[in-house]
Amino acid sequence: MNGDSDIAIDVKGLTKSFGGREVVHDLSMQVKRGSIYGFLGPNGSGKTTTIRILCGLLTPDSGEGTCLGYDILKDSEKIKRQVGYMTQRFSLYQDLSVRENLEFVARLYGLTDARGAARDMISRLGLSGREQQLAGELSGGWKQRLALGACTLPNPKLLLLDEPTAGVDPKARRDFWNEIHALAAEGLTVLVSTHYMDEAERCHEIAYIAYGHLLAHGTVEEVIAKSALTTYTVTGELSGLAAELTGKPGVDMVAPFGTSLHVSGRDVAALEASIAPWREKSGLHWQKSAPSLEDVFIELMGRSRDNFQ
Amino acid sequence: MSSIRATGPLREIRDRFGFLRRSYAMMAKEFIQLRRDRVSFAMIVAIPVMQLLLFGFAINTTPHHLPSAVLLQEDSDLARSVLKALENTAYFRFVYEVHDVEDFDNLLKSGKVLFGVEIPRGFERAVRRGDKPALLVAADATDPVAASSALGSLGMIVQTALKHDLYIGDPPALPFEIRAHARYNPAAESRLNIVPGLVGTILTMTMLIFTALSVTREIERGTMESLLSMPIKPVEVMIGKIVPYILVGFIQAFLIVNIGVFLFGVPVLGNLFLLAALSTLFIAANLAIGYTFSTIAQNQLQAIQMSFMFFLPSILLSGFMFPFAGMPAWAQYLGECLPLTHYIRIVRAIMLKGATMPNLRYDALALAVLMTVAMTIAVTRFRRTLD
DSSP states (O other): TTTTTSSSEEEEEEEEEEETTTEEEEEEEEEEOEEEEEEOOOSSSSSHHHHHTTTTTTTTSSEEEETTTETTOOHHHHHHEEEEEEESOOSSSSTHHHHHHHHHHHTTOOOOHHHHHHHHHHHHHHHHTTTTTTTSOHHHHHHHHHHHHHHHTOOEEEEEESSTTTTTOHHHHHHHHHHHHHHHHTTTTEEEEEHHHHTTTTEEEEEEEETTTTEHHHHHHOOOHTTTTTEEEEEETTTHHHHHTTTTEEEEEEETTTTTEEEEESSSHHHHHHHHHHHTTTEEEEEOOOOHHHHHHHHHHHHHHHHOO | OOSSSSSSOOOOOOOOHHHHHHHHHHHHHHHHHHHOOOHHHHHHHHHHHHHHHHHHHHHHSOOSEEEEEEEEEEEOOOHHHHHHHHHTTTEEEEEEESOOHHHHHHHHHTOOEEEEEETTTTTHHHHHHTOEEEEEEETTTSHHHHHHHHHHTTHHHHHHHHHHOOOOOOOOOOOSEEEEEEEEOOOHHHHHHHHHHHHHHHHHHHHHHHHTTTTHHHHTHHHHHHHHTTTOHHHHOOOOOOOOHHHHHHHHHHHHHHHHHHHTTTOOOHHHHHHHHHHHHHHHHHHHHHHHHHHHHHSSHHHHHHHHHHHHOOOOOSSSSSSSSGGGGHHHHEEEEHHHHHHHHHHHHHIIIOOHHHHHHHHHHHHHHHHHHHHHHHHHHHHSSSS
16 A cells, blocks of 8 residues: 555546446546646536545446555545545535534544534634534535535545535635645645636646546646647627537537637638638627637537537 | 527417416326335335235234133143133133143233133032032233133133033033133223333334434435445444434333323333333334334335334234234234334233233343344445445
């Protein structure tokens, strides 16, 4: 066991099916210790399943690997002691108070001073004075803060966060990410799944997964560069343009962004040939631009749908 | 790019028959959901058919072949004839023959037999002399239904039966006197029978429901997922969920027994500590069974349905409503698998008969076994993963 290696998660060939439907297919990934690893992909792509496999909540049909140096198949009890898992749905007890929830977690992990640990966490979370409030009565942002507090309480080495910021306002999201960066700076490894592009850009590394397949991974810049996507941003008289361009050869994706339209394709020549008639049109302004991470992902999503569905 | 916009012509919204249309939509939805819930669907058929067959055949309010003991203080031909005649009435089935009064009393006290026939020393000689000696028939009247029909018709039936095998000829009346003694409940008051039984029935109902919902509730509220990701073992979850309710059940038992004693005048002849100890065992057994349902059920509704499937036979086959000894053998075996059967014997024996631990060994052991089996199933059924 190489508990001191600088790889926190190292898995190969993970596969998992439910009722004959393959949810995760031959997935391999490595996550460095102390890094924030973003996990992106459409709904139902296998993100939650992968996270559950990593913390021992699901057994993979095949594949192997280690989490914090422990075998994910044999040592799930040891992994559980050192991993904090924040579920997608709020899963603390709604009918227990803030303090009671934290004390419960502290006792399950066998912390010597459960009350003290809970008290410290309450003040760290900024929940002092509300410790008697029932968890179910907290607002979305506070619930999510409390859940993060609960899973960092037993001093885990790895945090698995499954869409932690879904439905949370921008200010709370920003605070949350500052917290995650602070934790990573302390040496904690964080694997976080998200749908938000701005959050993906806050990660050290990202992986894109769709239909159970890991399609791209690396830093944000690497993923954009590897996509080899050419994007034009169009502004002006856009009405009807999106429908006209969709499906033309070389045009892989047409996406409206407020008052502009992003037109992207992998085959530059075909793309430029197809858009040529409209480039001359008055009232339209075309500009070649760098694809955004979202362009890359939406294009990946469209491509993977063709390949795997 | 796909679009969710409707491609066909816009559907006209008709408001005529709106009430019916919306009611129909709701009904159709309910039917679909019902069809998807396999357990509920099975219950629609299983509850009436199974329970009706089960109880229709099992329940018999005029029981026959009741287990009986004979205290034989004289081994004479006449004594044998009398016993044979009693057995021929089809009410009695002699399963024990003892020669000692204490053994005789213990058999009745522990509930192993419902009747005891005592043939006194010098019985045959006294009959010959025309002394009209007494033949004592002691009945366990804690269940008056079982005892009364046998006792009521005893004299006449024995007389008819004896006519055929007695060498006395054709006597105008019986040459001996049958003295029936309804033990433990001489006035055959049904409340003495019902109230102790209610202790067990109420506890079964409340305890089952408490734990039957405990695991499914965690699954439905989503808390199970984070619970499973934390270092806690299935046994620890089970103990944590059962122990608090033992206290709750104990308070309930205390209340019911007190109401029984002070409001209904039911005596407690036996030891209260023994009653408390065995009640705790019974409470734990029921909680363990409820918890087992909870680990099997997919949702809270199913857990409640399972509890009912268990509760109904508990009431009907345990001897609470109908005499246990009157049921056919298969129903008795089924009854032996229900904690309530054993607890009802225990609670009646302690309260009404003043039974002690040696009388109740079998039923106490049965409760412990049932509890252990349920707990083992629960721990193995408990899903450590979400697979």
